[in-house]
Amino acid sequence: MNDGNDGLKDDDLLKEVATLSPAMQLQYTDNLHRANEYIRDAKSVVDQYPNDAEARRSLLEAYQQKAMLFELAMDRSLP
């Protein structure tokens, strides 16, 4: 699973979660799917309105959400 061009490898994330925190795998899978939707939608708005600063900010925030997902998955608090 990968949204194709954002450079973040979704499969690696899910494998890591499956190893470190299997009980949370379903939640990570679901949230990863939603974060990718966020990025896809934000990209479409930027494509439509390339000069819209708010749209670009929204895309950045979408990437930040996905980055946070990775950060939480690799969190040092996991066993």
Add this chain to the structure above:
Amino acid sequence: MSGRTIRQVGLGAVVVIVAVGTLVAESHKEYRFNVGPKAGLSVNNPYGSISVKPSTGSTVVISALLHSDKVEVDNNQNGNRVDVQSHLLSGADSESGRVDYEILVPSDASVTLHSSTGTLHAEKLHGDVTLEGAGATVDVRDISNAHVHVKTLNGAVTLTNVQEGHVEVDSLSGLVTLDHVTGPLVQVISTSGGINYAGDFGDGGEYRLTSHSGDIEAVVVDTTSAEVSARSVNGEVRDDIPLQPKTHSWFDVQAGRAFMGTMGRAAASSTVVLRSFSGKIHLRKRSAK
């Protein structure tokens, strides 16, 4: 004795054994550290809750309930900083590795808490508070003149009576509730979680509430003075408060998809930005009780 009764008795015995085993394995530990002004505390607890409240003196008191002997509490004081780590031993899982902490710190201490599953709670502090946890539920209240940073995957986040600090909440899908939260910067970003704000948007702050698909509701009091812009790309936007329209806007204000204007004083004190892609946005006044 019927087969069913035997099975019931057998099951009861197992339950008792497990309960006794659990009781035997549980242990309580307490640690105390003397610290100076503006001390730092970091607690990393994979499984279990962490609650932090103010102490009366200059002492950090850590009370830990360990749920089995498969987890230990490592702690270290380095100068004015105290680090606590729940150390999982071989075979520990979310039950046997659980530790519940109740911690007292000087009210000016900065606190960083990590837990994957437990409740993270901080109250009545005026040092910075950072809370992170995948499924952790976060409850922060009565924090003043300090920054509050929260990151969760799907845990609900509730901030109550947080004043005069930078507030930044990032949640993938947890419901975020802000009740009387004000400051120079209040920002919530969520992918699919809803965002509820109740209060007056303070004085001179920037408030940004963003959710990709979650609904956003802001309930304000009569005295609120703010410049508000709201936009949802595909969701419905509703404004029950008569706003003084802006003479121009930098984005296309489509009825039902966006609104922009000023409430309260003409020279609005705070800036409020509400954004969603497919969620609904609703701005309304608090009902009179």
